[in-house]
Amino acid sequence: MNTFSRFFLAATLTGTLLFLGGCGPKPVSPYAGGSGTASDSMNGNRMGNITEEMGPGTEGLDSMGRGGAGSLAGDADSQSDAYKREHGRCSPEFKPIYFDYDQSSIKGDQIPAMEHNGSYLRNNPSAHVLIEGNTDNRGTNEYNIALGERRAVAAKRYLTEFGIEESRIRTVSYGEERPLFTGSSEDDYAHNRRDDFILE
Template identity: 55%
Template sequence: MNASTRLVITCAVTGLLLFAGGCSDKNINPYSSQPQTNMPEGKSIDYSTTQGTITEEIGPSEESLDSAGRNGETIGSFSINNDQNSEEYKLTYGRSSIQMQPIYFNFDQSIIRDDQISRMEHNAGYLKSNPASNVVIEGNSDERGTNEYNLALGERRAQVAKNYLIELGIEEYRIRTVSYGEERPLFTGQTESDYIQNRRDDFIIE
């Protein structure tokens, strides 16, 4: 075999190896350290364009959420009587009843964060003061991931909030849960800010 033939064969083999390597599947580790059996909310994240800060990754800070006031009365000049479809209302209360406060979750997580505990205590306090009131906890996720996974994630988020209210002394029969997963996004954009607001439990007084 002469030198030119060997060169042609070497180039062909190298080209095939490079082509095969470029087409192979890339394994992307999930954000959560917990083992997953399905795709989490986050099936198609483009990491080359996301320049998230820590605040974006873990959700709104307690200070920013507190801008509404602990009693949910005002946010700047925003009055509790404003339209519930307004952006101000949605940022403050989500879809929660005005007496209650929504809680927010980290990406692909259903654990109540430390900075959301005071919100849970506020909600429990209202229910204790109003024993005739019942509550529906609505679990939501952002749009990333399969519908099935996100419905299950929303259910876990609602259930963990229910269990927390029970630990705080609220009777179980007064609490219902429902999961909407990604089906009812509060904010329909595809920015990290929209996703943060959609990873949420709402508390609806019945």
């Protein structure tokens, strides 16, 4: 090999290494809004290990997977911590409910929020709701998906006992995959352990 070939080979290798060094993993910001589109198990489209109980189709949803009337996308305040603590990721018509650590039963202090949500659905008989079960990030991903599902199903059971038709309610579990807050304080954990109610 002559000197030029060696120089060209060294320059090519150095350039390739520099290029590839910039292609490493990028940090991914936590989920910041919208419910994501609910997958349609009838067509075999599944999103990772998210589980859901299918009801009516997803037609009429906006690009974030929310019903047009319930979208929060235009609310400038919807990303503030105070707003998220009060409303979670619920559509404006609904209130979130919160759970104790590693529990899926609805606590007594969450009954007013459940009654509010049930009353809205009772007064709007054409409305459908997607209940999103969430957990904090303690425990395995598989365990948290199952726990989020139990939380969503508990809320669905409450609403059906309240008199809402089961066909109007769908559930999905996101487990720990869509935290509202990324910190590790007990307050952050407590606000991540919730069900959100999305108008469809």
